[in-house]
Amino acid sequence: MATVASALSPAAPVPARRRIPRALLAASLLVAALLLLPLAFLALQARGVGWPELSQLLFRRLTLNLLWNVVRLGVVVTALAAVIGTGAAWCVERSDLPGRRVLALLLILPLAIPDFVVAFGWVSVLPGVSGFGGAVLVMTAGLYPLVYLPVAASLRGADPSQEETARTLGLSSLGAFRRVTLRQARPTILAGCLLVSLALLAEYGAFEILGYQTFTTEIFTEFQVGFNAPAACALSLVVVLIGLLVLSGEGALRDRGRVARSGNRRGSSSARVRLGAWRWPALALLLAVIGVALGMPLGVITYWLLRGGGSTLPQGASVASAAGITLLYSGAAAAVATVLAIPVALLAVRNPRPGIRLLERSTYIVQGLPGLVIALGLVFFALHYLPFLYQTSGLLVAAYAILFFPLAHVAVRASVLHAPPALEEVGRSLGGSPLMVRWRVTLPLIAPGLAAAFCLVFLSAVTELTATLILVPTGVQTLATQFWAYTGNVSYGAAAPYAAAMVVISIVPGLLLGRRLDRRPASAEAAP
Amino acid sequence: MSAIRVVGMHKGFPATPVLRGVDLAVGVGSLTAILGPSGSGKTTLLRVIAGLERADRGRVDLGAEVVDDGRRFVRPERRRVGYVPQEAALFPHLTAAQNVGFGLSGAERGGPRVEGLLQMVGLAGLGPRFPHQLSGGQQQRVALARALAIEPRLLLLDEPFSGLDPTLRAVVRDEVRGILSQTGIATLLVTHDQEEALSLADQVAVLRAGRVAQAGPPEQLYSDPIDLEMARFLGEANLVEGTVEGRLARTGLGVLTVRPPGPGSLALAGSALVLVRPEQIAIGSPGGEGALGWVLRSEFHGHDSVIEVTRTGPTLPEVVRVRVQGSVHFPPGSVVRLSASGEARAWPTPSPGERLPGEAPPRAVRRAPGPIDPS
Numbered sequence: 088m089a090t091v092a093s094a095l096s097p098a099a100p101v102p103a104r105r106r107i108p109r110a111l112l113a114a115s116l117l118v119a120a121l122l123l124l125p126l127a128f129l130a131l132q133a134r135g136v137g138w139p140e141l142s143q144l145l146f147r148r149l150t151l152n153l154l155w156n157v158v159r160l161g162v163v164v165t166a167l168a169a170v171i172g173t174g175a176a177w178c179v180e181r182s183d184l185p186g187r188r189v190l191a192l193l194l195i196l197p198l199a200i201p202d203f204v205v206a207f208g209w210v211s212v213l214p215g216v217s218g219f220g221g222a223v224l225v226m227t228a229g230l231y232p233l234v235y236l237p238v239a240a241s242l243r244g245a246d247p248s249q250e251e252t253a254r255t256l257g258l259s260s261l262g263a264f265r266r267v268t269l270r271q272a273r274p275t276i277l278a279g280c281l282l283v284s285l286a287l288l289a290e291y292g293a294f295e296i297l298g299y300q301t302f303t304t305e306i307f308t309e310f311q312v313g314f315n316a317p318a319a320c321a322l323s324l325v326v327v328l329i330g331l332l333v334l335s336g337e338g339a340l341r342d343r344g345r346v347a348r349s350g351n352r353r354g355s356s357s358a359r360v361r362l363g364a365w366r367w368p369a370l371a372l373l374l375a376v377i378g379v380a381l382g383m384p385l386g387v388i389t390y391w392l393l394r395g396g397g398s399t400l401p402q403g404a405s406v407a408s409a410a411g412i413t414l415l416y417s418g419a420a421a422a423v424a425t426v427l428a429i430p431v432a433l434l435a436v437r438n439p440r441p442g443i444r445l446l447e448r449s450t451y452i453v454q455g456l457p458g459l460v461i462a463l464g465l466v467f468f469a470l471h472y473l474p475f476l477y478q479t480s481g482l483l484v485a486a487y488a489i490l491f492f493p494l495a496h497v498a499v500r501a502s503v504l505h506a507p508p509a510l511e512e513v514g515r516s517l518g519g520s521p522l523m524v525r526w527r528v529t530l531p532l533i534a535p536g537l538a539a540a541f542c543l544v545f546l547s548a549v550t551e552l553t554a555t556l557i558l559v560p561t562g563v564q565t566l567a568t569q570f571w572a573y574t575g576n577v578s579y580g581a582a583a584p585y586a587a588a589m590v591v592i593s594i595v596p597g598l599l600l601g602r603r604l605d606r607r608p609a610s611a612e613a614a615p
Numbered sequence: 616m617s618a619i620r621v622v623g624m625h626k627g628f629p630a631t632p633v634l635r636g637v638d639l640a641v642g643v644g645s646l647t648a649i650l651g652p653s654g655s656g657k658t659t660l661l662r663v664i665a666g667l668e669r670a671d672r673g674r675v676d677l678g679a680e681v682v683d684d685g686r687r688f689v690r691p692e693r694r695r696v697g698y699v700p701q702e703a704a705l706f707p708h709l710t711a712a713q714n715v716g717f718g719l720s721g722a723e724r725g726g727p728r729v730e731g732l733l734q735m736v737g738l739a740g741l742g743p744r745f746p747h748q749l750s751g752g753q754q755q756r757v758a759l760a761r762a763l764a765i766e767p768r769l770l771l772l773d774e775p776f777s778g779l780d781p782t783l784r785a786v787v788r789d790e791v792r793g794i795l796s797q798t799g800i801a802t803l804l805v806t807h808d809q810e811e812a813l814s815l816a817d818q819v820a821v822l823r824a825g826r827v828a829q830a831g832p833p834e835q836l837y838s839d840p841i842d843l844e845m846a847r848f849l850g851e852a853n854l855v856e857g858t859v860e861g862r863l864a865r866t867g868l869g870v871l872t873v874r875p876p877g878p879g880s881l882a883l884a885g886s887a888l889v890l891v892r893p894e895q896i897a898i899g900s901p902g903g904e905g906a907l908g909w910v911l912r913s914e915f916h917g918h919d920s921v922i923e924v925t926r927t928g929p930t931l932p933e934v935v936r937v938r939v940q941g942s943v944h945f946p947p948g949s950v951v952r953l954s955a956s957g958e959a960r961a962w963p964t965p966s967p968g969e970r971l972p973g974e975a976p977p978r979a980v981r982r983a984p985g986p987i988d989p990s
Contacts (some may be wrong), residue, residue: 511705517697517765519718532706532708552881
C-alpha cells in the first residue's frame, strides 16, 4: 500500500535547511580572519617594499638556484617517499611478512622525531652526510610516514571483496593489486605526496644542519642575520606561491578521490599475499628504512647522552626549565587551536552550503604556509600595529595555533559528525536551554575529537623550531631553541639531552594517539 | 478545547515553500496521524510545532497558550512538547536511564520515576544499558519514555516505526498505542505508511501540496475521500465509469448507491467515475449479472487475497482488483463474474484531455478489450 504514496508525491524532498546561528558564523569568520592574518600582513609588507625593489630581489640568480634546489629535492624525496610508504604499507597490511605488528609501530615512530633531530643524528657522527644527497636521505627517512600512514589505513579499510571479485574475473594476485587495490589507493598516495611536498617546503632546521640551501634557509638568514626584511619578504612570497600551487593540487584531488565502498567487510579477513623467498629481502629493506629514520637518530642521541660533553656557550636553560617552557607553550597553543576549531567545524559540518564551504576552505590555506612565513607575517603585524606584542609569549602561541589549526580542525570536524543536531533538538524539546544542551549533549560527544586535536597540536608544537626561533621572547629557551643553540655551536653532547626530552615528550602521546586512530577505519566519514 | 491548534501556517525555505496554510486541530487525548508522501512537509510541520523552526505566517496554539504567531514565539524548551525524531535519536553517551532522565530535574534523575517510565515501556532493568546495546525497537521505546518523562502537553512522533523491520514494526506499534492510551497524552504522529495511519490513529490528516487536504476519522477518509486523487492515495481504488441518476449509479459491475455529496457540492448527474473498493466486489463463476473477466493473477496475503481480473469491458479499468477471503482461489486464466454492491463515491468524468491524477499517460495503442474466449 505504501507504494501508492509515490503517486501523490508533489516534488523532490526538501532538505531541512537550518538557520545559521549568528554567533557561530561570527566566531568562524573571526577565526578565518585570524588564520589569514599572517598572509595579509606579508602582502602589506610587500606593498610597502614596492615593486621595483621586489622585482630586483626576486629576479636574480639566487632565486633560480633556490628554486632548482627546492624542485629537485621535492621531486626525488616525494617519489622515494611514495614508493617506500606505499610498499611498506602493502607489506604490513597485505603480505605475510614476519613481525608485521612490530614493524607497523616502528614505521610510524619517525613522525615523532623532528627532521632536524634526524639530521643532527647523521651529521654529528658522519659530517660527510650533507648537501643534496644528505638532504634526500634525511628528508625521505623523516617524511615517508606521511605516505605510509594514510595508505596503510586505506588498505586496511578497503573492501577485500573487490580484490576477490577481480581474482574471480581472472586476474592474478599481483594484477588484482595493481588494477584494483593500487588504483583505489592512488588518491590517498597522492594526498600523502602533497603532504610530503608541503613539509619539504616548510622545513628549515634539517637543511641548515645539512648545509643545503633552500628558500627557508635563505629567508631565515636574510631576516635573522642580515636584518633584511624586504628580501625575506620577497622570498616568502615565492614560497607562499609554491605552497598554494601544491595545495590547489590537493583540492583538486580531494574532489576526485572519492572511492565508493559497496560492502562493510574489512581488509583483515582477506587472505594475505605470500611473499615466499621475497620475505627476507623485503624485511631487510624495511629494517633499513627504520634504521635510517629511527635507529640512527635514537642511537646517536644515546651515544651523545652517554658521552656527555660541555659547551663553550654560556650555560643556557636547563633541560627541566626548557621542557617546562615547551610544555607550557605547546599546551597553550593546543588549547587555543582546539577552541578555534570548534566553531568552524560545527558551522561547516552542520551547514554545508557554498558560502560556508568557502569559509572552511579558506582555513585550509594555512596548510600551504610554512611556519617561517607565518612567523614573519606575525612579526610584521606586531612591529607595525601592536609593537607591545612583539617578543611576547602570546605572539608565539598565536603562531603555533595558526600553524597547526588544520590538524585541530580535521580532528574536531570528524567528531562533530558524531554529534548530529537532531540530538541537540531533542535536548531542547526536553526542556534544556541552548547552552545547557551544548554542555550536556554536544560537548561529551565531541570530547574525544577535542582530545585528539589537542594531542596533535601539542605534539607538533613541542618539536616546532622555525617559528619558535623567530618569535620566542628574548632570554626564554624552549627545548628546540636550546638544542639549536648547542648544535649550532657543535656542542653535540650538550644538545643531546634536549633532543632526548623532545622525543620522549612527543613519542608517548604519539603512541596513544596512533593506537586510537588505528582502531578507526579510514572511511569517507573521517575525510574532510 | 484542542490540545493543539494550527491555523493558516506557512513555512518555507529559501525558494522552496513547504507548508502553505496548514489548518489542524488535535483533540485532548486523541492520536492524530499526519499522512503524506516523503517531501510533503510532514517533518517541517512537526518541527514548527515543537518550536525547532519558526512559522513564516499563521499561528500555533498549545491548549490556551499561543506559542507562535509571528510576534510571540515560545522557545522549544518552554513548550513542554515531547518530540521523538526519526531513528529515536538517543544520546549515545548516556545510558537508557540517563536518556529517560535527561529532561528531569537533578533530584529526580536517579529516582524511581525513571525506573517507572522504563517499566511502562517494557524495559524494566535495562536502564544501565547504552543505546548501542539496545535493539531498534528498544531504542524507540526509550525515546518514547524520554519524551513522556517531561509530562508533555503534546507528543510528536516523527515516523517512529520506519526504522524497524516489518514484523517488529507491528509489535512496537501496538505497544506504543497501548502506552499512549494509558497516558492519555494527545499525540501527533507523522507517517508515509497509509496502513499505519489508518490502523493506528483516531484522526488522519492528509498533507498535500503544503495543506491539509482532508482530515477526519480513518473510516471516513477511506470511504468518503474528497476527490479522485485522495481516493487513489488512501487504499486501493477501482475507478469505474458509470451513469448517475438520482442516488443510483449504473456501472459495468452493477448498480451502486451514490453517497450524498457533502454540503456545498452539487448533486451529480450523468456520466461519472465511481469509486469501488476491492472488498465491495463479489467474484463468482460466470452466469448472472455483472461483468465477465479473466483472472490475471492473485496475491495471497494469508488472511485475504487480492485477485486481479482483466479484460472485463470498455467501461471498467484494465485491471480490476478484488479482495476475497484467503481461502477463495481462482487459478490464473479462469473466467469469473464480478459484481459490486453497497455505497460508493462518484465524481464527474474528467474531460478527455484531463488525466486522472497519478495515472500513467495514455498509451499510444490501447489493448482492445476483445470478447472473452472461454477455451
